[in-house]
Amino acid sequence: MQLTTKQRTRVDWFLTFLRVVALALIGAGLLAFIAQAINSENPFAQWANPDAISLTGKQFRDLVIAGLAQGAMYGLIALGYSMVYGVLGFINFAHGEVFMIGAVTGAITSSKLAEAGHWESNFVLCLLLVVILSMAVCTITAVIMERVAYRPLRGKPRLIPLITSIGVSFFLQNFILVLLGPGTKSYPKMPDWLTEKRTFLEIQGTRMLVLVVAAMAMAGLWYLVERTKTGKAMRAVAEDAEIASLMGIDVNRIIVKTFAVGGAMAGVAGILWGLLFNSVLHTAGFLPGIKAFSAAVVGGIGNLGGSMAGGLTIGVAESLGPLMILEPLGVSGPSQLRDAVAFAVLIIVLLVRPSGIFGERLPSEERT
């Protein structure tokens, strides 16, 4: 006897239809792109868009590297979403603003350092100082946020902290706006030895630096979570907060630490943003925040390695997708649709595989 019979309703058919259409569009775009790459006179290549031109190998590589660098940044932000989701089971919508505060802190301190003349002469030391300061500011922001806005709401229905975090997000954005004014805050000029293209792959130095910093931060986080006692406690709380507290773990403390670590990662990501784009606005945190959330979902929320991988996926998809899928399909001005592509990736992943590519690790009450 079958206890649960899952009936396929019309909505299910519609969903299947959407899945098929989405995958078919992606497939068609990719096939057309490949056909172009093989031979641009190929009739299949010109099927939808006769003017489409394929990418040269060099362009392709540059796009991939740019996507990876941005993706590493998204991945670092995604870690914060993922850790908080793993421990508390809610989406901290305001995490993107913590990242923005990190980027703004970096812009202010680095331009002060440049005024004093240290930036050019002692770049590595200055960068280290800026990163540490930004991490500190972001950690403090995240901890205060937890204390003021989220702790009183623990145990409430899950949508309530989510709505609160939306409020926090817009508050922080405008907090920076009214304190620092609406102008862009720019980073000082990077030293020449960094910006020129070098090494055998001819990667721009800043992108290389971004990847290296992200890898270092990721390694540090991995060590913290997998090899230290705090990390063990975090994993225990993520697994089951109640049992963890019975085992003598101070759950409140661990939650604060989780926010702190997530904030620190967002601080690093903020500096990476500065290195990549050289200027920052008070609204800079919103879209990267949502993309990073997408990255966390794509990688399987609650799964730290997955978040980084998801970030890289989103970054690359965002930089290649418009040119590889949309342009061959005949969409004009595809690069304007970057943000739409990032959201589409989220929607498609949730439609096709809601638990993410690498599988999610959820707090206990979610699994039941």
Add this chain to the structure above:
Amino acid sequence: MTVTGEFPTAQSALPAAARRRRLLDQDWQKLVRAGAILAFGQVFIALSGMPVTFDRRLLIDPILSLGYLSLLWLPLVVGYWVGREQVLEGMTAYARGGRDAMAGAVAGLLGNAGLTLLVVGITHFDIRDPLVNWSPQLLEILEFGESVWLGALIWPVIGAGTGALGGGMHWASSRISRTTVIVLLSVFGTAVLESVITDLTQGFHIEAVSDWLYGPKRGLTYPAAIVVAVAAAGVMTGLAAFRDSSARAAEAARGERATTVGGSGATRPRWRRIPTRRLVNLVLAVAAIVVLPLFLGRLTNELLANVGLFILLALGLNIIVGLAGILDLGYVAFFAVGGYSVAVLTSPGSPRFDAEIPWFGALFVAMLLAGLAGLFIGAPVIRMRGDYLAIVTLGFGEIIRVLLLSDWLSGTFNGAQGITNIPGVEVFGLATVRGFEPRSVLYLVLVFCAIAVYVSWRLENSRIGRAWMAIREDESVAEAMGVDTVSAKLMAFVTGAVLGSFSGAILSAKVGSIFPHSFAIIVSIVILVVVIFGGMGNIAGVIAGAVVLIGVLGGPNQPGLLQEFAEYKILIYGALLVWMMLQRSEGLIPSARRARELHVDEMNQDAWLRAQVVADDVANEGGNREKGRP
């Protein structure tokens, strides 16, 4: 005392002679913490530039500007907060007294010392580079245009005074403190409503009243403020006396009615079940709303039309968020669908369609398209977890904006240039609604608001409405009870979408042009704040929320009464959202059912505590009886 009897409440559990605490018997740690929070808040407000920006707006002519008010309200609130003491059931409470005022004073003193530091800091350092408001103008306001010393010393004194006032509110009886609050609010309200009141008096040709109320530089005059305060106090006292007597009368009447009327109400037609007094009030209110715009000037009508647009939007979102409990963060998408379909179909300037369809025809198409959009956005997300759903709908909202802005679809939507030259509304040859006649727009908005209110009201009490509420409370249980959750949720999306498209359609006819940037994410968020602030799931609450927030602060692109708030609007909306969630998640005017859902834990706890108290009482009584036995 029996278990089934009246439970003792916190008030009645107070011992008859509560001990009075001495002035210095304080929780110093709490005071220092409150002081630190206050100091941070005050310095932030000062550095955010509010005092400087608002200084132009006078509230009471020579003495109080909105700028100074922005620095005065926080000590009052913090003073009230530190003076408060949680009274737990069954615990000994202290008599309220001077100690509460003292606590407020200390916190205010410590907190405003932050401003002293700021004054000293601005005179000695210059960090205007990152902090744009670290300016001489701010210093001038902080030192009252006098000397640094005055500024540095007077702020802690002011803080102590306002803090003591806030803390002292506990000292006074609840009636006095409520009257004080109402008096302050009505003076503030009269000052804020200046443009509306001036407009009204002009409409009724009694300009003398507003000329007397308001000084030449805007703001209430000195005597007018006093008269308003006295009048408010008088009304409050009168009302209280009236309520007392009518409560006594009702109490007496209730006993009689309970035996005679019984359950006969259920057989009467629906509209007859509304009490006559409410019906009369309703008719009066409708009459006032219909007649009033005739006497109002352009500015006020324009303002009310904006409020009405947001009432429409909020009522639509209320169906999705408030009734069905689906957190839709991309509601602006439906607003955009309504606006753009009307714009494309009616405007001669739209790139794709040359045919100019009349507005009502276009509205019909817009409703259809919005319904389809609701289905199309709703169907993929309907099975997702609540929080994923929120972010994905946000994504849809953003995708629609990006698409409207893109070159790809500029053949239809004209990209960033938007669509201009949208004609007004021809109402069947009877009248024409045009953007430059705010009164006609207001009437159009009112008609649609009435439709939306009626639809929401009927839906709420219908089969589908009950299904929505069941889903909101517990989806699995609702499903087990035989509710088709998927189609009910889709229905909520579609209904909400159609209501949202009305608002978009009116907007494009009102403004006459439409641009993608009017449909940013922040619009969704503001509508959400309106719904939550007013009270999720409650029509009256949602309308009140829209009137208060959009009317006073303004919408994302529309100015409100306090135009000075333009750059601080979103900051305040964000803070308000957090505060509402922390303190009063059921909203200003809660729907009874929603409030119960949100406070299940507390109510369980209260019930448990009461049961404990009763059990203790029973045990004590039993014990006494045993002891009393010879």
